[in-house]
Structure formats: structure tokens, C-alpha cells
Amino acid sequence: MTLNASRQxxxxxxxLKPLNEGFEVIGAFNPGAVRVDKETVLLVRVAEKPLAVRSxxxxxxxxxxxxxxxxxxxxxxxLDLRDKRVVRRKADGIxxxxxxxxxxxxxxxxxxxxxxxxxxxxxxxxxxxxxxxxPRITTIDGLHWITYVAVSRHGAATAxxxxxxxxxxxxxxxxxxxxxxDVVLFPRMIEGMHVALHRPTTRTDFCRPExxxxxxxxxxxxxxxxxxxxxxxxxxxxRVGAGPPPIQxxxxxxxxxxxxxxSQGSEEVGAYCAGAxxxxxxxxxxxxxxxxxxxxxxxxxxxRNGFVPNVVFPTGLIDHGARLSVYYGAADTAVGLADLxxxxxxxxxx
Amino acid sequence: MTLNASRQxxxxxxxLKPLNEGFEVIGAFNPGAVRVDKETVLLVRVAEKPLAVRSxxxxxxxxxxxxxxxxxxxxxxxLDLRDKRVVRRKADGIxxxxxxxxxxxxxxxxxxxxxxxxxxxxxxxxxxxxxxxxPRITTIDGLHWITYVAVSRHGAATAxxxxxxxxxxxxxxxxxxxxxxDVVLFPRMIEGMHVALHRPTTRTDFCRPExxxxxxxxxxxxxxxxxxxxxxxxxxxxRVGAGPPPIQxxxxxxxxxxxxxxSQGSEEVGAYCAGAxxxxxxxxxxxxxxxxxxxxxxxxxxxRNGFVPNVVFPTGLIDHGARLSVYYGAADTAVGLADLxxxxxxxxxx
Numbered sequence: 001m002t003l004n005a006s007r008q009x010x011x012x013x014x015x016l017k018p019l020n021e022g023f024e025v026i027g028a029f030n031p032g033a034v035r036v037d038k039e040t041v042l043l044v045r046v047a048e049k050p051l052a053v054r055s056x057x058x059x060x061x062x063x064x065x066x067x068x069x070x071x072x073x074x075x076x077x078x079l080d081l082r083d084k085r086v087v088r089r090k091a092d093g094i095x096x097x098x099x100x101x102x103x104x105x106x107x108x109x110x111x112x113x114x115x116x117x118x119x120x121x122x123x124x125x126x127x128x129x130x131x132x133x134x135p136r137i138t139t140i141d142g143l144h145w146i147t148y149v150a151v152s153r154h155g156a157a158t159a160x161x162x163x164x165x166x167x168x169x170x171x172x173x174x175x176x177x178x179x180x181x182d183v184v185l186f187p188r189m190i191e192g193m194h195v196a197l198h199r200p201t202t203r204t205d206f207c208r209p210e211x212x213x214x215x216x217x218x219x220x221x222x223x224x225x226x227x228x229x230x231x232x233x234x235x236x237x238x239r240v241g242a243g244p245p246p247i248q249x250x251x252x253x254x255x256x257x258x259x260x261x262x263s264q265g266s267e268e269v270g271a272y273c274a275g276a277x278x279x280x281x282x283x284x285x286x287x288x289x290x291x292x293x294x295x296x297x298x299x300x301x302x303x304r305n306g307f308v309p310n311v312v313f314p315t316g317l318i319d320h321g322a323r324l325s326v327y328y329g330a331a332d333t334a335v336g337l338a339d340l341x342x343x344x345x346x347x348x349x350x
Numbered sequence: 351m352t353l354n355a356s357r358q359x360x361x362x363x364x365x366l367k368p369l370n371e372g373f374e375v376i377g378a379f380n381p382g383a384v385r386v387d388k389e390t391v392l393l394v395r396v397a398e399k400p401l402a403v404r405s406x407x408x409x410x411x412x413x414x415x416x417x418x419x420x421x422x423x424x425x426x427x428x429l430d431l432r433d434k435r436v437v438r439r440k441a442d443g444i445x446x447x448x449x450x451x452x453x454x455x456x457x458x459x460x461x462x463x464x465x466x467x468x469x470x471x472x473x474x475x476x477x478x479x480x481x482x483x484x485p486r487i488t489t490i491d492g493l494h495w496i497t498y499v500a501v502s503r504h505g506a507a508t509a510x511x512x513x514x515x516x517x518x519x520x521x522x523x524x525x526x527x528x529x530x531x532d533v534v535l536f537p538r539m540i541e542g543m544h545v546a547l548h549r550p551t552t553r554t555d556f557c558r559p560e561x562x563x564x565x566x567x568x569x570x571x572x573x574x575x576x577x578x579x580x581x582x583x584x585x586x587x588x589r590v591g592a593g594p595p596p597i598q599x600x601x602x603x604x605x606x607x608x609x610x611x612x613s614q615g616s617e618e619v620g621a622y623c624a625g626a627x628x629x630x631x632x633x634x635x636x637x638x639x640x641x642x643x644x645x646x647x648x649x650x651x652x653x654r655n656g657f658v659p660n661v662v663f664p665t666g667l668i669d670h671g672a673r674l675s676v677y678y679g680a681a682d683t684a685v686g687l688a689d690l691x692x693x694x695x696x697x698x699x700x
Contacts, residue, residue, distance in 0.1 A: 086554060095556050130556070154577040155556045174575040177530075177562055179552035202529035203551045203559075204436060206445050206480070206505045212527055216571050223571035225524040227504040 003295050003345060005338040009302045010327075011044060011106060012334035016117055019102065020069050023048040023061075026099055027307055029329035031106075032137035033244070033316025034144060038110040040318065041166050042327060043121070043135045043146065044335060047099040047307075058087060061100040062130055063123045069100060083269065085308060085332065097151060101131035105166045121169050127152050127159060134329075136315055138185035138245040140194075145219065147183040147196075150174065158183040158198065160219065172220055176200075182211070182241030185219065186253070186284070194219050195284060197228075197242040197255065209239040211257065213285050228285050235261045235273045235294045243274060244317035244326070251346060252288050253279040256314050256326060259294065271310040273297045274328065278349055289349035296338060298331070306331025314338075353645050353695060355676075355688040359652045361394060361456060362684035366467055369452065370419050373398040373411075376449055377657055379679035381456075382487035383594070383666025384494060388460040390668065391516050392677060393471070393485045393496065394685060397449040397657075408437060411450040412480055413473045419450060433619065435658060435682065447501060451481035455516045471519050477502050477509060484679075486665055488535035488595040490544075495569065497533040497546075500524065508533040508548065510569065522570055526550075532561070532591030535569065536603070536634070544569050545634060547578075547592040547605065559589040561607065563635050578635050585611045585623045585644045593624060594667035594676070601696060602638050603629040606664050606676060609644065621660040623647045624678065628699055639699035646688060648681070656681025664688075 013025040027047040034041050050059035050071050058079055059071040074096075080088040086095050105118030123132045129152040136147050143162055146169070150159040155178025163169045176183055182199040189195070193215040201209045210230040214222040231240045236259025246255040255277050261270040273294030280286035298310040309331055316327030322342055330336040363375040377397040384391050400409035400421050408429055409421040424446075430438040436445050455468030473482045479502040486497050493512055496519070500509040505528025513519045526533055532549040539545070543565040551559045560580040564572040581590045586609025596605040605627050611620040623644030630636035648660040659681055666677030672692055680686040 088555075093555050094558075095554050151556070153557050154560060155550070155552045156554060157575065173573070175573050177526075177548070177550045177564070177575040178556070179550070179554055180527075198527070200505070200527045200529070201553045202505045203553050203555075204445050204506060204529055205438075205443050205553075206501070206528070207503050208444075209553075210504060214527070216573075217567065218571075221566050221568075221571035221573035223523070223525050223566075225507065225527040 002293055002297055003340055003348060005296060005326075005340045007300055007303075007336055007338045009330065010335045010337050011042075011115055012302070015115065016046065016104065018048050019046075019120060019122070020048050020100070022051050023069075023100075024051050027333045028104070029332055029335055030134045030313055030315045031327045031329070031335050032135035032146060033318055033325070033327040034137045034139055035318050036166075040108045042106040042115070042316065042335065043137060043166070044104050044106055045101050045133050045135065045329070046104045046120075047101045047131075047332075049099045058098065060087070060096040060098065063100070063128065067122065067124055072096075097130045099131070101133045103132055103135050103148065119167050121161065123150075125150070125171065127154065127157060127174055129153060132159075134181065134315060136184045136245055138187055140185070140187060145185055147175070147185060149181050155179055156181060175220060175222060182258075184242040184245040184255075186246055187248070190282065190284060193217060196222065197246070199239075199241040201239075208237065209241070211240055211242055226285050228279070229257070229277060229287060229290070231259050233259070233292055235259050235271070235297075236275060237261055238270055243314035243328075246279065246284075247317060247319045248281070249342065249346065251278055252281045253284050254342075254346065255279060256295070256317060258313050269308055271298055272313050274312050274314045274326070276345055276349060278346065291348065292350050295340070295345060295348065302334050303330040303336065306333030308332040312336070352643055352647055353690055353698060355646065355690045357650055357653075357686055357688045359680065360677075360685045360687050361392075361465060362652070365465065366396065366454065368398050369396075369470060369472070370398050370450070372401050373419075373450075374401050377683045378454070379682055379685055380484045380663055380665045381677045381679070381685050382485035382496060383668055383675070383677040384487045384489055385668050386516075390458045392456040392465070392666065392685065393487060393516070394454050394456055395451050395483050395485065395679070396454045396470075397451045397481075397682075399449045408448065410437070410446040410448065413450070413478065417472065417474055422446075447480045449481070451483045453482055453485050453498065469517050471511065473500075475500070475521065477504065477507060477524055479503060482509075484531065484665060486534045486595055488537050490535070490537060495535055497525070497535060499531050505529055506531060525570060525572060532593075532608075534592045534595040534605075536596055537598070540632065540634060543567060546572065547596070549589075549591040551589075558587065559591070561590055561592055576635050578629075579607070579627060579637060579640070581609050583609070583642055585609050585621070585647075586625060587611055588620055593664035593678075596629065596634070597667060597669045598631070599692065599696065601628055602631045603634050604692075604696065605629060606645070606667060608663050619658055621648055622663050624662050624664045624676070626695055626699060628696065641698065642700050645690070645695060645698065646678075652684050653680040653686065656683030658682035662686070
């Protein structure tokens with residue numbers, strides 16, 4: 001069932017200035033979230049787009065060597081523009097992103113009301129040429145591990161970074177090759193192995209995109225891949241992907257995920273809703289129960305209107321026990337916070 | 351340049367009887383190859399198709415639990431039949447294979463002329479529901495490792511098996527999640543890590559499919575993914591994928607790969623040719639030289655005509671020093687053997 005969670009808009013494009021000269025911020029969304037001492041730390045995806053307009057052209061940004069940003073002005077007539085996020089050359093179907101994303105730290109002290117922007121993690125390597133996106137944070141033995149999407153001319157892969165302080169970041173390379181997004185790490189090993197959920201997306205559709213589970217001895221090398229969850233219900237029939245990293249509850253592993261349904265009318269992209277699943281504590285490939293109806297649907301204004309309308313895309317979760325703070329991207333534009341009752345969420349699963 | 355290799359057809363559908371009752375063998379092709387003592391051992395992909403014909407229907411085979419084979423008879427009008435290998439439901443684009451493949455051992459003693467069929471490795475696990483395909487064999491420290499494509503309703507992934515004798519096989523699960531094919535293992539570790547080439551195929555085309563390199567501590571868990579080779583020339587512009595496992599030569603790692611060009615006329619699939627690349631011995635992500643023209647094009651009758659016309663798809667290589675025996679799939683139907691001069695091949699690379 002859809003829960004009546006209180007929802008608020010925390011941050012948006014208005015919350016910060018562009019880092020790239022001649023660009024505007026079009027989205028601050030899809031945040032990783034972690035609690036460090038008495039502070040909440042968000043790592044927010046910030047999407048920037050060239051300010052300049054050239055009639056009949058689309059400006060496609062990318063990072064060139066040395067980290068500076070260049071814009072490829074491409075004739076509109078050569079592009080399929082139906083998906084505003086990803087345009088495709090008509091001649092060969094090759095995709096480019098219309099915005100360039102980086103990750104930005106925001107902090108809020110307990111009881112504080114304002115978010116203080118901090119350091120940025122900028123796209124830098126050749127695997128990050130078209131930007132870095134959608135971070136998830138898992139703290140393991142005191143070290144914060146960040147899985148994020150790295151997009152380049154070689155595809156959309158998932159890379160790994162780590163930090164102790166959200167000031168300095170260490171990169172660990174691509175851990176899931178293209179096309180793979182929505183990678184989340186479990187907060188502890190299970191039977192001596194690290195565990196991740198991931199969401200490969202294939203050219204040949206033997207199914208709609210599904211959530212897979214993989215295991216690793218060291219967080220860097222992954223194997224033992226098994227599919228665990230596909231979209232069964234209309235709201236999740238087109239694709240699913242893990243949201244925030246799973247949390248351990250008495251009943252098992254609770255994972256909030258997103259589902260996307262079929263597009264409606266003239267929209268290229270269907271609505272993104274949030275659902276949840278409970279995985280067996282010792283064998284997390286086993287789904288104990290899951291949402292039949294979405295836990296959260298795009299409902300309020302900032303979720304329904306934005307760069308991509310009708311998107312609720314959870315990416316961060318802070319576990320307060322009975323209450324769960326779910327941080328999510330809204331309409332690929334803003335950061336939202338939903339306050340959920342853990343028990344209500346668990347009892348909504350079938 | 352295209353080499354004038356002697357080429358012969360070794361095996362085909364006529365070489366063996368179907369293993370499944372009510373099926374016919376439509377292809378014996380894409381063989382892994384290894385030399386064991388004085389014997390050449392091939393592990394051949396054998397594709398079988400239901401014999402029965404029901405007017406207006408297509409029979410789509412799959413393995414059901416317990417290992418028996420079932421056929422889903424599907425109305426032709428519901429299917430997109432342009433690609434004879436993979437049909438798609440018109441309603442949702444979901445793919446099914448028209449044949450079911452397993453792997454079959456064939457042996458030939460030195461100086462012998464005939465191939466003796468041996469044990470079969472049959473599709474068995476849920477990841478293998480639609481068959482197992484295109485094995486490559488790498489011998490590491492005396493153990494034969496087999497990478498093969500496992501196709502199921504969850505996609506086309508690459509799995510790993512091992513054997514000491516090509517009689518009993520041990521499965522090691524999915525090592526590269528969908529969609530990933532053309533995985534080959536290097537015959538020794540480089541800087542303390544196992545190395546593989548793989549070929550992810552993505553839904554969102556930021557590029558045509560490329561060959562990537564990955565590393566592993568244990569052959570089971572893979573990371574450090576880096577793209578290394580994309581199709582630059584017309585004959586390889588649509589996709590590339592590693593062929594047989596690389597061999598070490600004085601100049602570096604020699605890898606034969608396949609390239610597919612654009613489809614011509616009414617064909618759904620372009621021609622598959624063979625090319626080669628030389629990778630740096632210590633840093634195999636670095637391409638030292640590569641084919642500009644294909645090394646082998648489909649030329650003789652059994653390569654030009656078959657289930658998929660115009661396919662030369664190398665998958666096995668036995669290194670005799672100055673001469674290389676390249677075993678390949680021809681037209682998705684037969685096994686071919688080409689005898690190449692190593693020096694001629696190396697000097698053809700630019």
C-alpha cells in the first residue's frame with residue numbers, strides 16, 4: 001500500500017551555484033545519505049547544463065582531459081530528442097547526455113535547519129567523461145563506500161570510491177561494467193563475503209531490467225551473480241533498481257527500490273515510484289515479502305513537476321529505528337525527504 | 351590484410367544425432383579447443399530445434415526443472431522473426447531463442463582423421479534455461495576452465511565451468527551478468543591477477559559493443575573493468591568480441607577477435623569476420639597493433655551459407671608455434687579449421 005509519509009523538499013537547483021562557468025544547475029537530486037556523529041551528510045547529484053542557447057543546436061557537455069568541460073554543439077535535426085536526459089543521434093542511435101553531473105556534499109547538524117554545501121567530487125577519469133551520478137553510501141567498518149554511476153562514451157557503468165571525511169575521496173575504478181546502475185552495498189559481510197545489489201540493463205531483452213545480487217571478497221571484484229527481483233506489478237513493470245543500501249531489521253534485510261511503469265501519453269518515461277522488499281537475513285537472494293502497491297508514488301508538486309516529471313527515486317536512508325528517513329530524488333530536479341514508519345513499511349509488504 | 355589460410359569444414363549438423371527426442375541438430379559450431387597430450391579436444395556448441403512443424407506457430411524450446419526440454423508453441427503473428435536466432439514478442443520486445451544449445455566434446459588423436467564424439471555438458475541451471483553456448487577453453491595450471499554463455503529469461507550472461515578430463519564438469523556460476531558474451535581468460539596471471547576479456551552489450555548505446563578487460567583474484571570475482579578495443583573499421587563497426595583466449599607470443603598477447611559490420615540488403619545480421627590484435631605483455635589494456643582489414647572473411651561455401659549466412663566466428667586456437675590452428679564457427683552451422691602463419695598474422699597488424 002502507499003504510505004502516508006510526510007514529505008518535504010530539502011534541496012534543489014536553487015540551493016547552489018553552478019561549478020562550471022557558463023552553465024546552470026538544472027537538478028540537485030538522487031542523494032546518498034549517511035549519518036556521521038551528529039551530522040547528516042548528503043552526497044547530492046548536481047546536474048549542470050550549458051546556459052548558452054544556439055538556435056537549432058543542442059549543447060552536449062563532456063569533460064575533456066585535465067578536467068575542463070567542453071560542449072559539443074550538435075544540430076537538433078540530427079538528434080532524437082524524445083528523452084530529455086539522453087538524446088540519440090538519428091544516424092546510428094548513439095546516445096549523449098544533455099547535462100553533466102557531479103557529486104556535492106551537503107551537511108546538516110542535528111537540530112539544524114540549513115544545509116551547508118561542502119566539497120564536490122567531480123568527473124575526472126575517462127570513464128566519467130559524461131558525468132558521475134546517483135551515489136549510494138554504505139559505511140563498512142567506519143569507512144564510507146560510495147557506489148556511483150560513471151557515464152562515458154563507453155557506456156554507463158558503476159564505479160566505487162571511498163572516503164573517511166567526505167572531503168578527500170579515493171577512487172577504486174569500475175566495479176560493474178556497462179550498462180549497470182543502482183548498485184548498493186550491504187553494510188556487512190554475509191558468510192564471509194561482501195554483498196551488493198545491481199541492475200544490469202541489456203540490449204537483448206529476455207526480460208525487463210531486474211535487480212541482481214553479487215558477492216565479493218574485497219568490494220572490488222564481484223561474482224556469483226544471481227537475479228533476485230523483477231518488476232511484477234504494473235508500477236514496476238518497465239524496470240526496477242535498488243534504492244538506498246539495504247538495512248538490517250529483525251525480520252531480514254529491508255531494501256527500498258524504485259520501479260518504473262509504462263510511459264503514458266506523450267511522456268517518454270513512465271512514472272518512478274518507490275517500493276520495498278524484505279530479503280532473507282542469511283540468504284539475501286530469497287525475497288521474503290515485497291510491495292504489491294508502491295510505498296511512495298509521485299504525489300506532491302516537486303515530485304510531479306521538474307526535469308523529468310513524476311519521479312520518486314530513493315537513494316539514501318538513515319535508520320532511526322522505528323522511523324526511517326528516506327532521501328530521494330524528485331522529478332530529476334530536487335532532493336526530497338520522506339519520514340516513514342518502519343513497522344508500517346514492513347507490514348505493507350506481502 | 352586478409353590472409354590466405356587453408357580452411358576446412360571439420361564438423362556440422364551431420365556429425366551427430368540430436369540429444370533431445372523430437373529435435374534436429376541445426377548447428378555444430380563455435381568450438382572451444384585445447385590440446386591435451388596427443389589429442390585435440392573440441393567443445394562444440396550444438397544447437398537443436400524442434401522437428402515438429404505447426405503451421406502458423408514457432409516452437410521455442412527451453413529446459414524445465416529436472417533438465418527435461420519443453421517447447422512453447424507461439425503464434426508467428428505475435429513474433430518479430432527477422433533475426434532467425436532470436437525472435438521477439440511484438441507486444442513487449444521480449445526475446446526468445448529459436449534453438450536450444452548444449453556443449454559436446456569431440457576428440458581427435460594426433461594423425462587421426464575422424465572426430466569421436468564424447469560427453470555433453472547440458473543446460474541445467476535456471477541461468478541456462480534457454481541453453482549454453484560458445485565455449486572458450488583456457489588451461490591454467492593443468493585445469494581446463496570453460497567460459498560459456500548461459501541464456502535464460504534473465505538474459506545472456508557468461509558462466510564458468512572447469513574440468514580435468516572433459517568427462518566431468520564443475521560449474522562455478524555466473525561470472526559476468528547479462529548482457530555479456532565473448533569472455534576469454536588469459537592463460538596466466540599478470541601482476542598477480544587473472545585477466546579476462548569480455549564484451550558487455552548495453553541497452554543504451556553510448557557506443558557500439560566494445561571489448562573490455564577485467565581482473566580477478568580467483569577467476570570467480572571480477573573487477574577493474576576497462577574498455578580496450580572498439581570497432582574502428584567498417585567490417586567491425588557494429589560489434590566486436592574476443593575470439594579464442596589470447597596466446598602469449600614474443601611481442602605480447604595475440605588475440606583473435608570477431609567483428610561484425612552493418613547488415614546488407616534484407617539480412618538482419620551483418621557479416622562476421624575475424625581480426626587480430628596484439629596487446630602489451632605487461633599492460634594488456636594497451637593495444638600495440640591490430641587488424642585494419644579482416645584476417646578472415648566469410649569466403650568459402652560453408653562460411654557463406656548456413657543458419658546465419660556469412661559468419662566466421664573464431665573461438666578456439668591451438669598454438670603450434672609458427673602455425674596457428676584456429677577453430678571457428680561457420681555460418682552458425684559448422685566447425686571450420688583455418689591454418690594460419692603466426693608471423694604472417696602478426697605482420698598484418700598495424
